Amino acid sequence: MKAIDAHNLTKIYKGNIKAVDNLSFEIAEGSIFGFLGPNGAGKSTTIKILITLARPTQGTIHIFDLDVIKEPSKVREVIGYVPQELSADGALTGYENLLLSAKLYDISIKERRTRIDTILALLDLTQRAHSLVDTYSGGMIRRLEIGQAMLHHPKVLFLDEPTIGLDPAGRKLVWEHIKKLNQEEHMTIFLTTHYMEEAEALCDQIGIIDHGRLSVVGSPQQLKEKVGVGTLTFVLDPKNFDLSTNLTTLFSDVEGVNISQLASNTWQLKISHPDIQTLKILRSLLQHNILISDLEIRGPSLEDVFLKFTGSRFDEESSHSEWKAIKGRRRTVRRVK
Amino acid sequence: MYRPWQLIKKTLIVFEFEVRKLRHDPLEVFVRLIQPILWLVIFGSIFNRYRIIDTGNMSYISYLTPGVMAQSLLFTSIFYGIAITWDKDSGILAKLMVTPTSRGSIMIGKALSASVRVLLQSIVIVLIALLLGVTFVIGVVNVIGIIIVIMLASTCFASLSIVFASFLRKRERFMGVIQLITMPLFFASNALYPIELMPKPLQYVTWFNPLYYVVDSLRALLITNELGSVLFHIGVLLLITILFVFAGIWGLKRLLD
Numbered sequence: 001m002k003a004i005d006a007h008n009l010t011k012i013y014k015g016n017i018k019a020v021d022n023l024s025f026e027i028a029e030g031s032i033f034g035f036l037g038p039n040g041a042g043k044s045t046t047i048k049i050l051i052t053l054a055r056p057t058q059g060t061i062h063i064f065d066l067d068v069i070k071e072p073s074k075v076r077e078v079i080g081y082v083p084q085e086l087s088a089d090g091a092l093t094g095y096e097n098l099l100l101s102a103k104l105y106d107i108s109i110k111e112r113r114t115r116i117d118t119i120l121a122l123l124d125l126t127q128r129a130h131s132l133v134d135t136y137s138g139g140m141i142r143r144l145e146i147g148q149a150m151l152h153h154p155k156v157l158f159l160d161e162p163t164i165g166l167d168p169a170g171r172k173l174v175w176e177h178i179k180k181l182n183q184e185e186h187m188t189i190f191l192t193t194h195y196m197e198e199a200e201a202l203c204d205q206i207g208i209i210d211h212g213r214l215s216v217v218g219s220p221q222q223l224k225e226k227v228g229v230g231t232l233t234f235v236l237d238p239k240n241f242d243l244s245t246n247l248t249t250l251f252s253d254v255e256g257v258n259i260s261q262l263a264s265n266t267w268q269l270k271i272s273h274p275d276i277q278t279l280k281i282l283r284s285l286l287q288h289n290i291l292i293s294d295l296e297i298r299g300p301s302l303e304d305v306f307l308k309f310t311g312s313r314f315d316e317e318s319s320h321s322e323w324k325a326i327k328g329r330r331r332t333v334r335r336v337k
Numbered sequence: 338m339y340r341p342w343q344l345i346k347k348t349l350i351v352f353e354f355e356v357r358k359l360r361h362d363p364l365e366v367f368v369r370l371i372q373p374i375l376w377l378v379i380f381g382s383i384f385n386r387y388r389i390i391d392t393g394n395m396s397y398i399s400y401l402t403p404g405v406m407a408q409s410l411l412f413t414s415i416f417y418g419i420a421i422t423w424d425k426d427s428g429i430l431a432k433l434m435v436t437p438t439s440r441g442s443i444m445i446g447k448a449l450s451a452s453v454r455v456l457l458q459s460i461v462i463v464l465i466a467l468l469l470g471v472t473f474v475i476g477v478v479n480v481i482g483i484i485i486v487i488m489l490a491s492t493c494f495a496s497l498s499i500v501f502a503s504f505l506r507k508r509e510r511f512m513g514v515i516q517l518i519t520m521p522l523f524f525a526s527n528a529l530y531p532i533e534l535m536p537k538p539l540q541y542v543t544w545f546n547p548l549y550y551v552v553d554s555l556r557a558l559l560i561t562n563e564l565g566s567v568l569f570h571i572g573v574l575l576l577i578t579i580l581f582v583f584a585g586i587w588g589l590k591r592l593l594d
Contacts, residue, residue, distance in 0.1 A: 051435050053593055073437055081435040083428030091358040103350045104436040132361060148432075 001064065003029045003156050003188035004050065009059035011045050011212075019045040020056070021212035027190065027205070029064075029155075032182050034203035035192040038310055042212040043192045044084075044160070050190070051081050051158055064155050077105070080149030084160040084192075086141045090134035094125055094144050097133060098151060105152035119147040123177065139170025146177060150187070157181065159191040163198060175201055196302040206302075208309045215309040224300040225272060227308050232269045232281060233262070235294040250288065254280045274299045347438045351446025356453050366454050370461055373409040377401065377465060390530050395560065402466040403555035404528030407490070407548055409458045414451035414491040415519055418498030421447065422508050425592050434593065444496065444586045452491035459487060463559075474562040482558045482567060486574065490551045493578040496585035503588030528552050550574045 004027040011020040020042045027033045037043050048054040050061060052072035061068040066075050088097045098119065102112045120126045123143040133141060142162065149157055162178065163171040179202065181187045193199055199206050200220050207217040216223060247267055251257045254277055258270040271277045274297055285292065359366065377398070384390060385397040392400040424430040433443055463473065498515065505511045525539060526532075526548040532540050543549045550570040557567050 048593075053431060053434060073439075076435060076437040079435065081432060083431050085426070085428035087428030087432050089354075089358070089429055091361055092354065093361075096354065096357055100350070100354045101436065104347065104433070104438050106437070145432075 001029050002062070003027045003031070003064060004033075004190065005062045006050070007060045009046070009049060009056045009061065011042075011049060011054065012057045018212055020049070023059070023209075023212070023214055025207055025214060025217060027188065029188055030182070030186050031204040032178070032189045032191070032202050034199040034206045035190065035209060036194075036199055036206055036306060037192075037209035041209045041310070043209060045212075046209070047158060047160055047190075047192060051079060052076055077152070078155045079158060080152070080154035080156070081158045082142075082145045082149045082160065082162060084164060086138060086145075086165075088133045088136075088141050088144045088148065090132065093130050093132055094136065094140075095120070095129040097144060097148055101148040101151050107152060115151055119151060123147050124173075137170070139166050139173060142166060142170070142174055143177065146174070146181075150181060150185070153185065154187065156188045156190060159189065161193060162191055164194065171198075178202060196306065200302055208306060210310040216305075220302060223302065223305045227300055227304045230271055230274045230297065230299040230301075232271055232274065232278060232298075233296045234267055234285075234292045236265045236267070237291040237293040238265055239291075251281060251284055254284065257281070272300070344439055344442055347442035348446045348449070351433075351438070351443055352449050355447060355450030359450070359453060366457050367461070369413055369454070370409065370458050372412070373405045373458070373462055374465060376405045376408065377462065377469065381405070382469065390534070392531065396471070398466070398469050399471045399560050400531075400556070401529065402462065402471050403559050404526075404552055406459050406462050406555055406559075407526070407528050407552045408523055409462065410455045410487060410490055410551065411494055411519055411522060411548055413454050413458065414448075414494040415498045415515055417448065417451050417495035418500075418502030418505075418515070419508055419511055421499050421589075421592070422502045422506065422511060430589075431593060434589075440586045440589050441582075444499065444589055445492065445582060448492040448495035448499070448582065448585065449488065451495040452488040455487050455491045456484070459483075471560075473559050476562075478564075479558045479562070482564075482571075483555065486551060486554045486558070486571060489571070489574045489578050490547070493547055493574065493581050496578070496581035499585040499592075500581070500588040503591040506592070522546055522548050526552055527556075547574065547577050550577075 004025070006026075007024050009020050009023040010018070012018050023042075023046060035043055035046065045054065049056050050063070050068065052068055052075055055069060063075050064078060066078065068075050088094070089100075092100070095116065098116045099112070102116060107115060117126075120129050123146065125140065125144060125147070128136065128140065133144065136144065146157075146159075146162075149159075159178070163174050166174065175198070178189060178191075182189055189202075191202070204219060205217060206220055206223060208215045208223075216226065218226065247261075248259055251259060251269065257277060260268050260270075262268050269281060271281075278297055381398045381401045384401070388397065390397055390400075421430065424433075430443075434440065467473070501514060501518075502511055505514055523529075525535075525542050526546050527543065528548065532543050532549070535543070550573050554567050554570045554574070557563050557565075
């Protein structure tokens with residue numbers, strides 16, 4: 001069954017601003033789908049439409065065959081959502097935050113206690129369960145929020161920038177929990193992210209969105225192959241080699257290689273499968289008695305994919321400072337209130 | 338499908354957790370009390386001693402107490418919009434609205450919790466007024482009436498402030514505009530002086546001021562025990578509150594889109 005099925009989604013805001021433009025995609029049950037795109041590409045609007053907070057101007061969406069536009073309250077029962085901001089309520093304890101979600105999701109009194117305790121243990125929060133969330137670290141808050149969103153065993157979990165602003169250790173822990181949810185509970189996960197390594201570590205499928213349109217969809221490997229290439233650059237040792245020799249035909253037996261000369265002694269090969277091709281290339285060099293003084297291999301990266309399909313640089317810096325501002329604001333408001 | 342039981346249940350849940358927040362940080366409730374206490378103790382005592390304002394056979398401090406109570410009610414509940422803009426900025430509101438909870442429950446639960454703060458503050462105000470020599474009417478009907486008036490009025494002003502929040506969006510702007518609204522509401526009411534002392538045109542304005550109905554009902558229930566017009570005033574208040582609650586629900590949706 002399809003977990004999410006979106007058809008021709010379009011959202012036009014006041015002033016004729018097209019945030020989402022004729023977007024169609026399908027997400028298979030049990031997969032992790034990553035939604036990538038530069039700031040303002042339409043990620044947030046799309047997620048808002050999917051989680052019933054905004055109505056599309058046009059188009060249809062189904063989540064497990066439920067019509068998101070016509071039966072939003074039924075859809076709300078089968079989805080969980082973790083917003084980008086650190087949204088656990090700081091004025092309540094971790095336990096109370098979970099209790100609030102449990103009550104709002106109509107989990108029976110009998111079940112509540114066991115489910116909350118299980119989740120606290122699963123997310124390593126048992127010890128701090130009765131402290132105010134205001135005293136938690138960013139990573140703990142994120143874990144608590146994931147706990148809140150999975151308490152009712154949703155079929156689809158929506159995570160908006162799940163690890164933004166977390167330190168590497170916190171990030172890794174969150175990744176592990178996301179993977180566990182996906183594998184053990186067979187939960188379908190839809191996440192947006194700015195981080196390439198996150199998309200690579202977690203996602204089965206990645207969709208890149210730009211100017212409200214989906215530029216490309218595929219597995220990380222497929223996408224990398226689309227960009228085609230990593231590069232292998234080598235510098236010839238002039239003492240042993242006549243620089244005027246043409247090397248263009250040298251690697252004709254290695255499939256899918258494209259050679260170009262960067263400088264008189266430097267050549268670059270574009271390669272699609274560095275793991276297989278590198279050895280073949282090196283062997284070829286040896287067979288022709290060509291000595292090299294330097295070698296650099298760079299595999300195709302998702303960043304290359306992103307650049308190719310959006311034409312813009314990944315904007316990690318600005319989103320990070322945005323998050324800092326949110327966090328700063330959070331602290332001040334607590335004090336002012 | 339519309340399920341009234343679900344609506345009530347979820348409203349109570351939202352309300353419960355707002356009150357839990359209050360329990361974790363009760364200091365705030367009492368910080369907000371400083372202003373009304375100053376009005377009562379300083380302004381009230383001086384005006385009482387020199388009988389500057391003619392309040393008939395009632396002492397001025399007795400006259401002022403329900404007014405100060407209404408003032409603390411207005412100022413406390415009208416700042417609920419700030420809490421809502423904060424909930425919006427921090428994603429709490431979005432998260433709440435993605436759960437199977439109707440917008441009405443979120444709106445009413447939050448607005449209703451304002452009345453808990455106000456009730457606590459009102460108790461302190463009554464205690465201080467007792468020390469200042471004010472005598473109150475004691476009766477079950479009066480207490481129930483007071484609680485109803487406070488709940489309605491707090492919900493009313495909290496809803497109103499959520500409507501404002503949905504237009505202003507930024508906290509800084511909200512603060513400014515709210516000051517601009519609360520002071521005229523306060524001064525164009527019978528909180529500090531009988532409306533008969535106001536210029537004629539202003540007297541008509543008070544008819545459209547919800548605070549007027551609040552002060553008048555509280556004064557009748559707390560001090561004079563002339564309950565003739567209370568039911569009518571509560572009715573008017575109820576109508577205004579229902580109107581503002583619906584406007585608030587609309588504002589809540591607006592805030593997120």
